[in-house]
Each structure stands twice: as structure tokens, then as C-alpha cells.
Amino acid sequence: MPDHLTDGIETDQQLGLRPEDVPSEPARRWRLLLGASPDGSGAGLSGDDQAMDRALGMLYDNTSDGEPGSKENLVVGMGSSAPRVARWLGDIRRYFPTSVVQVMQSDAIERLGLKRLLLEPELMSTVQPDVHLVSTLVELQSLMPQEAKATARQVVATVVEQVEKRIADKLRSSVRGALNRAQRTRRPLLGDIDWARTITANLQHYLPEQRTVVPERLVGYGRRQTGFQREIVLCVDQSGSMATSVVYASIFACVLASIRAVKTSLVVYDTSVVDLTAELQDPIEVIFGTQLGGGNDTPRALAYCEQLLTKPQDTVFVLISDLYEGQGSEQMIRQLAAFQQAGATVVVLLALADDGTPSYEHDNAAALATLGIPCFACTPDAFPDLMAAAIGRADISAWAAQRRQASAARAAS
Numbered sequence: 001m002p003d004h005l006t007d008g009i010e011t012d013q014q015l016g017l018r019p020e021d022v023p024s025e026p027a028r029r030w031r032l033l034l035g036a037s038p039d040g041s042g043a044g045l046s047g048d049d050q051a052m053d054r055a056l057g058m059l060y061d062n063t064s065d066g067e068p069g070s071k072e073n074l075v076v077g078m079g080s081s082a083p084r085v086a087r088w089l090g091d092i093r094r095y096f097p098t099s100v101v102q103v104m105q106s107d108a109i110e111r112l113g114l115k116r117l118l119l120e121p122e123l124m125s126t127v128q129p130d131v132h133l134v135s136t137l138v139e140l141q142s143l144m145p146q147e148a149k150a151t152a153r154q155v156v157a158t159v160v161e162q163v164e165k166r167i168a169d170k171l172r173s174s175v176r177g178a179l180n181r182a183q184r185t186r187r188p189l190l191g192d193i194d195w196a197r198t199i200t201a202n203l204q205h206y207l208p209e210q211r212t213v214v215p216e217r218l219v220g221y222g223r224r225q226t227g228f229q230r231e232i233v234l235c236v237d238q239s240g241s242m243a244t245s246v247v248y249a250s251i252f253a254c255v256l257a258s259i260r261a262v263k264t265s266l267v268v269y270d271t272s273v274v275d276l277t278a279e280l281q282d283p284i285e286v287i288f289g290t291q292l293g294g295g296n297d298t299p300r301a302l303a304y305c306e307q308l309l310t311k312p313q314d315t316v317f318v319l320i321s322d323l324y325e326g327q328g329s330e331q332m333i334r335q336l337a338a339f340q341q342a343g344a345t346v347v348v349l350l351a352l353a354d355d356g357t358p359s360y361e362h363d364n365a366a367a368l369a370t371l372g373i374p375c376f377a378c379t380p381d382a383f384p385d386l387m388a389a390a391i392g393r394a395d396i397s398a399w400a401a402q403r404r405q406a407s408a409a410r411a412a413s
Helices: 025-034 048-060 082-095 098-111 114-119 131-139 146-183 195-201 240-257 283-289 298-306 326-341 362-370 380-391 396-412
Strands: 230-237 262-269 273-275 315-320 345-352 375-378
Touching (some): 025 048, 082 098, 082 240, 098 114, 114 146, 131 146, 131 283, 230 240, 230 298, 240 283, 240 315, 240 380, 273 298, 298 326, 315 380, 326 362, 345 362, 375 380, 380 396
Antiparallel strands (some): 262 273
């Protein structure tokens, strides 16, 4: 097996297992079905079987070690353990077939305390809603009892408000500032002169005797455009590993859509493609319009997005994906290169989250970087500055490098 497929998977030798310790197929199946014995004895597991056993144990083992499957951690754990639950949802999709995943998700509604949490509002006060909890609720929305969905929407509304309060104003001001700078001209008409900036730029030409400034250069703006100045297309991979990124991207798309000078489109995809642009006036509807989980078909999504690039030279195209594409990788790279060659500003975000270093397909990221298409993870707080740089046609790779250097310097101090 190629090395890149075995990264992170311990071999039998690394686990200290001898050939005679590796269980037969019947013993393996019984071990996964029954779990470990209380004294820890029984057939050993290796590789993916260990990950499958952990995923099953987190849900079905009645332990007391603080895992989501434990009695002590059913409801209260959904606060601090929401990131762990979100990872668990991703693990079960990776290791089990769809029919088994559906059963485990249904069991999770009861065993993780979600149903009780949503049906008893007084318990909600014990939980701090966050983006991870939102992604979990969205992923399990089809399995929720009808009476619980109203509470779930309240949770999502709370988190949306928190994120908007933290970032929305900065995003709007950054984008508008970039648009204004893009419109600035050194040869404005009389009615378009920015007198304050013109005076500041010409202070060295002040004549004390005449108490006046002689402007050698004018600063102003071009005629205000009645149409869109820029177009922004967010194309978001909604496979389970991108859950947090999907939530943030949905909220930010709604904020961008509120800026009249920008035409914003939001496209989400797994193996199918959904255009949520028409819903951007309501971030809650957008978030519940996503379908987290399943596989992904990035080439299909890019083929759809191609028709949205009506003015490539004025378009910022952002693909938010971990680039795990499989057989479609070469086609995906060709499509993104074509967008760039047509004049669009193309950026690939490996994650839009603050969960630390993301998992992503390194070969695809390196191939895109070779073509001059920047690929990096971006925190939600840095996203406004990123959009301002992209709208201003700055060197995004250099911008990202400066951010990394600044972050490293802060960490070292």
C-alpha cells in the first residue's frame, strides 16, 4: 500500500502485535461487535479496526471516562465535547457503510443526549452553543423529532449572532474599503475630488505667505458605478470533514451579500451541487440548507460555478475544500487553472475554521501552488482581511506568508 494511504495508521509491528496475536476474521467481527472485555483481554485489533472500535465505543460503551458514550457526559458534554462529537460523526462516515451510519446517527440522538437537550429548554442553559454544536445539529437534522427542530434553530440563531457580532462589521468595512481604494484615481473630475486626502497628500507644498496649499496631485474617486464592482463566488465542500468551514462560510456569504456593490454567490456540494445564493438574506436558512456528510465531486461543482464567472476579471473565486478528491484531482486542478487564466482571482482555503492545522490532500495543494493558486487554511478572524486583499488584487500567497510569519512571531514571544 502506498505510504500516503497508511499515514496515521499503526501497523501490527508498531502496535507490538505478533502474527499469532492478529485475530481471525470471525474473531475480529465478534471483537468489534462485543467490544473489549472488562479486563482488557480478548482478540487484539490493528489499523482501521482500532479506529472503528473507538468510534463504536464512544457511542455504545457505558464507560465513565468522559467520552460521549458515557452516562456522566450525555448532556453537559455536548458543550465542551462538541468538537469531539463532530469528529466522531466524520469518523463513522469514513469507516462504516451508509446504512450503518444512519443507524449510529439515530442512536446518537438518544445516547449523546441531543434529544433531551433540545426538548428540555432548561438544559440548554448548561451548554455554550458554538459552531461545532451547530454543525452537529445540522448533520443530524433529518433525524431530529419535529418538536426539537425549533430549539435547534434557536441554537443556530444564537451562534450566527455571535459570529456576526465578532466579525460582520469588520468584513463589511474591509470589503468596502478595498472597493473604495480600487475606485481611487489620480485624475478625478472636479466633483469627485477627495479634498481632505488631496490636502494631506500636498502638505509639503504649503505656502506660508499665502496660507494656502498648492496641490500638485489630486486624489479622488472615479464615477460611482451603478452595477456590481466585484463578484464573489464561494464554492464550499460540504463533506463531513468540512463541517465547521461550512457554517462559517454560510454566515460570511450572507454578510457579503448585504454589500450592494458586491454580487455574492454561494454554492455548496458533496456528490451533488446546490446553489444557495437565493437564500443569502437569511443565514439560518442557508445553514439548514446544507447537507453535511457524504462524499464530494469537486469537478462537478466547478463546472457549475464556471457559468457564474460572467466577468472573470472582476471575480474573486474561493474554493473551500480539503482537496481530498481521488480520481477527479487532475480535472479539478485543470478547472481552477482555467478560472485563473480567464482572469479570476482564485483562492483555495483548506479550511475556514479556528480548529488548528487541518487535514488536507498535500499533493493537490502543492500542484495548485505550483500554478500560482494560493492554498492555505484561514481563520474566521482573518477572512475579512483576506477578502480585502483579494478584491484589491494583492498577491494572496505573499499575504498568507506574512500572516504565517506574524503568527509564528507572536507564538515565539
